[in-house]
Amino acid sequence: xxxxxxxxxxxxxxxxxxxxAVFYAIRLSGGDAVSARLPASASYEEREEFRELLGLxxxxxxQYFRYMGRLLTFDLGxxxxxNADIFDMLxxxxxxxxxxxxxxxxxxxxxxxxxxxxxxxxxNSWADGSVMTFSVAGMAVPNFWLALLTVWLFAxxxxxxxxxxxxxxxxxxxxxxVLAMEGIALTVRMTxxxxxxxxxxxxxxxxxxxxxxxxxxxxxxxxxNAMVPIISLAGLRIGQIVGYALVVETIFGWPGLGQVLxxxxxxxxxxxxxxxxxxxxxxxxxxxxxxxxxxxVANPRLRKS
Amino acid sequence: MSAATxxxxxxxxxxxxxxxxxxxxxxxxxxxxxxxxSFDVVRDVSFDIRPNEVLCxxxxxxxxxxxxxxxxxxxxxxxxxxxxxxxxxxxxxxLTQLPERRVRDVRSERISMIFQDPLTSLDPVFTVGQVMTExxxxxxxxxxxxxxxxxxxxxxxxxxxxPEERFDxxxxxxxxxxxxxxxxxxxxxxxxxxxxxxxxxxxxxVTVQAQILERLRAEQQDRNMSMLLITHDLAVxxxxxxxxxxxxxxxIVEEAPVDELFSNPRHPYTQGLLxxxxxxxxxxxxxxxxxxxxxxxxxxxxxxxxxxRCPHALEQCWTDHPPHEVExxxxxxxxxxxxx
Numbered sequence: 243x244x245x246x247x248x249x250x251x252x253x254x255x256x257x258x259x260x261x262x263a264v265f266y267a268i269r270l271s272g273g274d275a276v277s278a279r280l281p282a283s284a285s286y287e288e289r290e291e292f293r294e295l296l297g298l299x300x301x302x303x304x305q306y307f308r309y310m311g312r313l314l315t316f317d318l319g320x321x322x323x324x325n326a327d328i329f330d331m332l333x334x335x336x337x338x339x340x341x342x343x344x345x346x347x348x349x350x351x352x353x354x355x356x357x358x359x360x361x362x363x364x365x366n367s368w369a370d371g372s373v374m375t376f377s378v379a380g381m382a383v384p385n386f387w388l389a390l391l392t393v394w395l396f397a398x399x400x401x402x403x404x405x406x407x408x409x410x411x412x413x414x415x416x417x418x419x420v421l422a423m424e425g426i427a428l429t430v431r432m433t434x435x436x437x438x439x440x441x442x443x444x445x446x447x448x449x450x451x452x453x454x455x456x457x458x459x460x461x462x463x464x465x466x467n468a469m470v471p472i473i474s475l476a477g478l479r480i481g482q483i484v485g486y487a488l489v490v491e492t493i494f495g496w497p498g499l500g501q502v503l504x505x506x507x508x509x510x511x512x513x514x515x516x517x518x519x520x521x522x523x524x525x526x527x528x529x530x531x532x533x534x535x536x537x538x539v540a541n542p543r544l545r546k547s
Numbered sequence: 548m549s550a551a552t553x554x555x556x557x558x559x560x561x562x563x564x565x566x567x568x569x570x571x572x573x574x575x576x577x578x579x580x581x582x583x584x585s586f587d588v589v590r591d592v593s594f595d596i597r598p599n600e601v602l603c604x605x606x607x608x609x610x611x612x613x614x615x616x617x618x619x620x621x622x623x624x625x626x627x628x629x630x631x632x633x634x635x636x637x638x639x640x641x642l643t644q645l646p647e648r649r650v651r652d653v654r655s656e657r658i659s660m661i662f663q664d665p666l667t668s669l670d671p672v673f674t675v676g677q678v679m680t681e682x683x684x685x686x687x688x689x690x691x692x693x694x695x696x697x698x699x700x701x702x703x704x705x706x707x708x709x710p711e712e713r714f715d716x717x718x719x720x721x722x723x724x725x726x727x728x729x730x731x732x733x734x735x736x737x738x739x740x741x742x743x744x745x746x747x748x749x750x751x752x753v754t755v756q757a758q759i760l761e762r763l764r765a766e767q768q769d770r771n772m773s774m775l776l777i778t779h780d781l782a783v784x785x786x787x788x789x790x791x792x793x794x795x796x797x798x799i800v801e802e803a804p805v806d807e808l809f810s811n812p813r814h815p816y817t818q819g820l821l822x823x824x825x826x827x828x829x830x831x832x833x834x835x836x837x838x839x840x841x842x843x844x845x846x847x848x849x850x851x852x853x854x855x856r857c858p859h860a861l862e863q864c865w866t867d868h869p870p871h872e873v874e875x876x877x878x879x880x881x882x883x884x885x886x887x
Contacts, residue, residue: 444667450622451662452682452733453654466672542672542717 245544246535253531257524264519265306268512269298275512279322296512309516319513321506328517331502336521338408339487339498345418346483350425355472357426358433363460365438373430380427385486389420389493406495417494421486425479429472436468443467473540477533481526568595569740569773570619570658575633577611577618579844580626586844588614588628590797593871596741601767601774603784603805605820606794609841612777615794616743618643619775620660621650637741656686659734663746665726669718675702675729676714679736686737701732705762724755728762735766742767743775748783760787781824785809793817796841796852803877812887813879815857821887851882859883 275298276289284292293299297308312319318328361373383391396416397405407413440446441464449459487500495501499518506514538544577589589611596602604612617623618630621642635642637658642650654660662668670678679701680694689697695714702710705728718726727747734742744763748756764787767774778784784791784805792802793816801814812818819837839856848854854864861883869880 444662444664445670447622448662448668448730449670449678451620451654451660452678453651453656453685454681455651455685458681458685463670463673467670470672540672542674543719 245538249531249534253527256527260523260527261310261520262306264516264523265309266302268516268519269302269305275322275510277510298512313517313520318517321514322511323506323509323514328514331514332499332517332521335497335499335502338496339491339500341409342414342417342421342491342496342498343480343483343487345414346421346425347480349418349422350429350479350483351472351476353422354426354429355433358430359437359460359465361430361434362437362441370434374434377427377430380423380430383423385420385423386489386493388423389416389490392416392420393493406493408496413494413496417490417496420494421483421490424486425482429479432472432475433468436471437464440464440467470537470541474533474537476536477529477531480529480532484522484525484529566598568597569637570596571634571636572615572619573634573636575615575618575635576631577614577623577628578631579628581845583845585631586847587631588797588844589618592633592794592797592799594792594799594802596773596775598773599768599771600789601764601776601787603788603791604775604777604794605779605781605784605791607779607841610794611797612779612794613745616660616745616775616777619743620654620658621645621647622660652686655682655734655739656737657739658741658743659737659739660743660745661727661730661734661747664750665723665730666718666750668730669726671718674715674717675721675733679714679733682733683736697736698732701736702729705732705735705766706758707732723751724759727751727755727759731759731762731766735770735772738770739772741773741775743777745777746779747776749778749780756783763787781820793820796847797844798852798880799871799878800853800881801877801879803879807877810887811877813874813877813884814853814881815859815883815885816853817879818885818887819856851880859885 275296276284276292280289280292290299297305300308316329318332320327321331357373357376361370364370393405393416396403403416404410404413405416437460441460446459446464449463454463484500487498488504489500490496491498491500492504499521503515503518503522505511506518571593572595573593575589575592576587578585578587592611592615594602604615606612614623614628617628619635619642623629630643633643637653642653645653669675676695676698679698680691683689683694683697684691699710699714702713707713707725707728713721713725713729718729721729727750731747742763747763748759751759760783763774763776766772776783776787788805790802790804791808792799793808793814794800795816801808801812801817803813808817809821812821816837819835822835823837825834837856842848842852842855848865849868850866851857851860851864851869854860857864863882867882869882871878871880873879874884
């Protein structure tokens, strides 16, 4: 419990620091928010007036405190480009991202763990060889290229699946698989090595001496031991998925948070960009916190300390 | 009938016990496959375990004691280690021929084994009780509540304080001695006929060692169980054994009742071991080490495996392999036994 409390405090500090970093990064990155909203023909006076209105001429730290104050009262503001309510954007695009992200996250473990177990149990067989080849390929192929490749094969050539769009089940398959691929590849490797490491432990021999079946020894005891590192790194998989979502959502035209953020940054839509950056950072930081909690729960040696 | 059978038969007669053995190992060869070829790590090993006795298997590390025990339990890491020939007869069946599924029925239910390092030998992410319950319910029709009762009772029997609480503990919450008691309890919960204990006290503190040995001896007598105790510690042998088999380089070089072995060892290796042992009552002050080292398995001499280190080696010892001889209930492999 002490461990979890300590991690929680640490998580809050990281969130605070990253909110400051995001705020400064957007303001120091060049470009002009004003041109996102005003026509190119707007005069100098009109631009200054608009800056004053947004408070962009104030010192950055003042802007920061003002913004954080509004965030705490759930006043998220509106988009500079189309005046859309940011809270509505969050619920609408957030739902889409959640569907895609959850599908990818589920695939990572639903495919990665069984393949890893198979590779470990049939070590050095052709099955192990093919699984490990697949895993190396999955890590090596960049996901934007994999996305284009799958669109070419399954959409253009075979015509089995739609190439883009939202939000039917068929449209979900390609982006979810592409988003999950690197996570699957890593999970396979990690499961395999964790299984092999634990299969060589003395306790396996004790369990065999107890007359337990290989199914129980491998499927229950060794797997449960092997899951400790896998669960503890599950949070990192969430972070990875959030990061890759920017690319994958853009390529597949999946209207999620990543797509919104990419567009907002390109258009210097400050309120949208900084809010959604904060959202993604919060997800990543919270998933790391969750990983710590998960590790503590999965590992009885840490539970009571 | 092989020489070994005669030896154990004669030893039984000398011991005043004529009971049929519970387990007979006959001419067991266990080999390890390496890139340079296959080598016997256990060579032509024969011995009997009789009802209610403690047989100690003694020898230095790497001499094949553990491999012999794992061969009986069919727990060898195969590949690369496997039984190449010989029989292990238990209750009329040859364990070496049993399919894996049938071997599982024997393990723990009829022959149990405990291991050297109680820290790494217990599953860290399950409680003592979860594993014990699983072992019980694998072999018996028992409800979880019945399994719990059996588990708590045996934990109490092996002298674990607060057994109800300990049943729900994880191994890391227990001390080394407590863990070894847990391992013993799990091994005994199904009341096996034979307990194989592989250096059960080596990883423990000296004071705890004595308690564990005492507990093992008491359980062995209470349950009318036979025990095969593997150790390199002659003090342990002296305190617990009925009979002793001494192993050297994969072979049993001498087998005798414990008193006979300590007072009148035949084989020069056994004699060497005893001379290297500090003894309060013996006049000899100086400890005499055995010169040289065990040859690596790729370079085993064709004759007696002990010949290169033996002070009494004859010409014959370098060329011929000594057979298992028997003299007054003591079996040994030596062409030139010397009085001690």
